Amino acid sequence: xxxxxxxxxxxxxxxxxxxxxxxxxxxxxxxxxxxxxxxxxxxxxxxxxxxxxxxxxxxxxxxxxxxxxxxxxxxxxxxxxxxxxxxxxxxxxxxxxxxxxxxxxxxxxxxxxxxxxxxxxxxxxxxxxxxxxxxxxxxxxxxxxxxxxxxxxxxxxxxxxxxxxxxxxxxxxxxxxxxxxxxxxxxxxxxxxxxxxxxxxxxxxxxxxxxxxxxxxxxxxxxxxxxxxxxxxxxxxxxxxxxxxxxxxxxxxxxxxxxxxxxxxxxxxxxxxxxxxxxxxxxxxxxxxxxxxxxxxxxxxxxxxxxxxxxxxxxxxxxxxxxxxxxxxxxxxxxxxxxxxxxxxxxxxxxxxxxxxxxxxxxxxxxxxxxxxxxxxxxxxxx
Amino acid sequence: xxxxxxxxxxxxxxxxxxxxxxxxxxxxxxxxxxxxxxxxxxxxxxxxxxxxxxxxxxxxxxxxxxxxxxxxxxxxxxxxxxxxxxxxxxxxxxxxxxxxxxxxxxxxxxxxxxxxxxxxxxxxxxxxxxxxxxxxxxxxxxxxxxxxxxxxxxxxxxxxxxxxxxxxxxxxxxxxxxxxxxxxxxxxxxxxxxxxxxxxxxxxxxxxxxxxxxxxxxxxxxxxxxxxxxxxxxxxxxxxxxxxxxxxxxxxxxxxxxxxxxxxxxxxxxxxxxxxxxxxxxxxxxxxxxxxxxxxxxxxxxxxxxxxxxxxxxxxxxxxxxxxxxxxxxxxxxxxxxxxxxxxxxxxxxxxxxxxxxxxxxxxxxxxxxxxxxxxx
Numbered sequence: 001x002x003x004x005x006x007x008x009x010x011x012x013x014x015x016x017x018x019x020x021x022x023x024x025x026x027x028x029x030x031x032x033x034x035x036x037x038x039x040x041x042x043x044x045x046x047x048x049x050x051x052x053x054x055x056x057x058x059x060x061x062x063x064x065x066x067x068x069x070x071x072x073x074x075x076x077x078x079x080x081x082x083x084x085x086x087x088x089x090x091x092x093x094x095x096x097x098x099x100x101x102x103x104x105x106x107x108x109x110x111x112x113x114x115x116x117x118x119x120x121x122x123x124x125x126x127x128x129x130x131x132x133x134x135x136x137x138x139x140x141x142x143x144x145x146x147x148x149x150x151x152x153x154x155x156x157x158x159x160x161x162x163x164x165x166x167x168x169x170x171x172x173x174x175x176x177x178x179x180x181x182x183x184x185x186x187x188x189x190x191x192x193x194x195x196x197x198x199x200x201x202x203x204x205x206x207x208x209x210x211x212x213x214x215x216x217x218x219x220x221x222x223x224x225x226x227x228x229x230x231x232x233x234x235x236x237x238x239x240x241x242x243x244x245x246x247x248x249x250x251x252x253x254x255x256x257x258x259x260x261x262x263x264x265x266x267x268x269x270x271x272x273x274x275x276x277x278x279x280x281x282x283x284x285x286x287x288x289x290x291x292x293x294x295x296x297x298x299x300x301x302x303x304x305x306x307x308x309x310x311x312x313x314x315x316x317x318x319x320x321x322x323x324x325x326x327x328x329x330x331x332x333x334x335x336x337x338x339x340x341x342x343x344x345x346x347x348x349x350x351x352x353x354x355x356x357x358x359x360x361x362x363x364x365x366x367x368x369x370x371x372x373x374x375x376x377x378x379x380x381x382x383x
Numbered sequence: 384x385x386x387x388x389x390x391x392x393x394x395x396x397x398x399x400x401x402x403x404x405x406x407x408x409x410x411x412x413x414x415x416x417x418x419x420x421x422x423x424x425x426x427x428x429x430x431x432x433x434x435x436x437x438x439x440x441x442x443x444x445x446x447x448x449x450x451x452x453x454x455x456x457x458x459x460x461x462x463x464x465x466x467x468x469x470x471x472x473x474x475x476x477x478x479x480x481x482x483x484x485x486x487x488x489x490x491x492x493x494x495x496x497x498x499x500x501x502x503x504x505x506x507x508x509x510x511x512x513x514x515x516x517x518x519x520x521x522x523x524x525x526x527x528x529x530x531x532x533x534x535x536x537x538x539x540x541x542x543x544x545x546x547x548x549x550x551x552x553x554x555x556x557x558x559x560x561x562x563x564x565x566x567x568x569x570x571x572x573x574x575x576x577x578x579x580x581x582x583x584x585x586x587x588x589x590x591x592x593x594x595x596x597x598x599x600x601x602x603x604x605x606x607x608x609x610x611x612x613x614x615x616x617x618x619x620x621x622x623x624x625x626x627x628x629x630x631x632x633x634x635x636x637x638x639x640x641x642x643x644x645x646x647x648x649x650x651x652x653x654x655x656x657x658x659x660x661x662x663x664x665x666x667x668x669x670x671x672x673x674x675x676x677x678x679x680x681x682x683x684x685x686x687x688x689x690x691x692x693x694x695x696x697x698x699x700x701x702x703x704x705x706x707x708x709x710x711x712x713x714x715x716x717x718x719x720x721x722x723x724x725x726x727x728x729x730x731x732x733x734x735x736x737x738x739x740x741x742x743x744x745x746x747x748x749x750x751x752x753x754x755x756x757x758x759x760x
Binding site for chain 2: 277
């Protein structure tokens with residue numbers, strides 16, 4: 001009895017290892033994205049997310065003061081670089097030691113800290129590791145001090161600023177609402193239509209039923225990009241145009257083959273005896289559908305609802321095509337792609353924060369529908 | 384409470400495959416009819432045709448004077464208990480039982496009353512709010528029966544209702560069904576089974592189906608004592624009836640048959656003078672064979688190949704005398720030890736000896752012969 005199929009220790013190990021590998025492969029980048037969403041833009045570009053808890057070497061710029069004391073024929077300006085407000089703004093906590101400095105933005109680390117840099121024409125600048133500097137210049141400084149660039153270690157900085165930016169972005173609330181307005185009907189309409197279709201394809205006898213099922217399976221492989229333009233043309237011709245109704249119809253159509261296929265297969269697997277029993281009990285097809293089939297199909301309905309909601313919630317392409325481009329009609333994906341990223345290209349922190357903001361609702365949907373994905377719904381019915 | 388009659392009913396699938404043909408049957412109010420037969424004989428199909436779940440492709444089905452061939456199941460006044468129970472898994476026992484009544488828009492008070500009454504009969508009172516998954520097999524079976532009782536149908540249909548229960552529960556539930564039938568003497572029931580014990584104990588009449596037709600209809604004891612043909616003779620009774628070939632050597636009120644092995648059988652089946660010399664099979668049930676020790680006339684003799692001691696009876700299997708023919712079996716009351724290899728002579732009371740010519744019993748020579756092609760199980 002030790003070696004019944006499916007109970008082999010080697011197989012169990014292989015399964016567990018494969019499972020652990022898959023979990024790791026998915027969790028690591030997600031976790032990285034989560035960490036990045038709390039990091040500062042400069043820190044993100046300096047080090048990877050796994051170093052988020054370590055100090056980061058940042059390049060900052062500052063100006064020296066202008067209060068000069070004559071030193072022979074020259075003028076001497078002394079002070080601490082960190083007294084400059086611009087320099088402070090780069091660092092979140094107490095800045096670490098300065099490692100190098102320079103006077104040109106293109107080469108911010110020309111001279112190691114503590115050495116004296118020759119700026120030409122008898123002008124020199126010394127910056128020490130603690131930030132104190134000595135600038136000697138032959139001419140009396142005017143109202144602006146000398147430009148200084150330097151590299152110093154900054155303590156790790158974790159912040160909610162990215163979330164603040166995403167959430168307080170112009171019309172972000174509106175975009176969130178728009179996404180809901182798109183995703184909720186785009187989930188329920190196909191379920192409603194497909195459930196009826198699936199019942200008839202599974203349990204009602206009529207000619208060309210087999211052909212219809214084959215056709216639906218065939219439609220599963222048609223890429224939606226193929227249909228975007230013709231469908232939009234059709235919408236324009238019949239007066240729907242670019243609108244919420246249009247995108248509901250589009251999502252309904254694109255989701256329908258999978259919905260019908262999934263639900264039909266599930267319903268066809270329900271025990272024939274139950275349906276025949278209901279028929280003998282006098283139930284009409286509609287009553288069999290609503291009172292027997294629908295409650296028993298909850299797992300299939302829930303899994304399709306999760307699929308469809310996730311896809312419509314995260315969709316960018318269909319929203320771009322079927323919704324007007326006006327700001328008040330933008331959904332979150334469009335808003336994030338166009339406004340937040342478009343104007344701040346490569347702003348990973350914001351991208352990551354936006355991803356986590358928009359993932360919250362699908363997660364909620366998943367966990368609330370998950371309780372319907374139960375096994376043993378048919379227990380006690382037959383045998 | 385209905386008469387049910389089938390006239391020339393047939394079932395043909397796809398225009399070519401004939402599953403049932405020429406089914407003629409009259410069922411009276413209050414009968415418990417059992418359809419019995421080997422697997423694939425069409426007994427469940429016939430039941431489903433009566434229920435309205437399969438189309439009747441030919442003939443007429445008449446319930447209470449109305450032809451119902453095209454009437455949907457719910458309006459035929461039938462209730463069906465499925466082999467798999469087919470309980471609605473998401474509904475409590477109460478909802479399962481009241482489903483049909485709610486669909487029929489019966490007043491709530493009456494639904495409650497009917498459900499309570501059925502629950503009382505079936506001892507389900509305490510379980511009314513449970514889901515099917517919280518019930519044992521026997522309880523599920525009772526719910527399935529209760530679901531049909533509440534509808535108070537003209538005809539109850541049972542499709543192998545006990546086949547999913549384990550052996551001891553099956554006996555108990557069989558007795559419950561018999562008691563249920565007794566408590567509702569006016570109800571008409573049709574019961575499908577492949578278990579001949581269920582058939583013999585429950586039925587007021589048994590319909591033996593074989594090869595797409597009816598092999599015989601009769602009370603259980605009629606079928607046992609006067610089988611119309613070899614099929615029924617072998618199907619009813621266990622072990623099956625012995626068939627031994629022979630030749631009629633004397634006709635009249637008593638018929639004498641000489642078997643090929645030199646034995647001689649006397650039967651009370653009357654024969655006509657022209658039957659003399661005909662080749663026939665004599666049929667004797669194993670339990671009717673008696674061992675004899677003297678040198679008198681014997682019906683059969685042979686060496687015992689195998690014995691099975693069951694305590695109350697001992698079953699003796701003779702060596703098959705011709706390759707391929709079924710061995711003769713004798714069932715002797717009591718315990719008989721050391722019989723293996725012993726040469727035994729047996730005979731039988733003339734009233735217990737059947738004579739079959741060409742598969743048909745000579746008792747029923749006036750009835751049309753039936754061609755039964757299906758093998759015996």
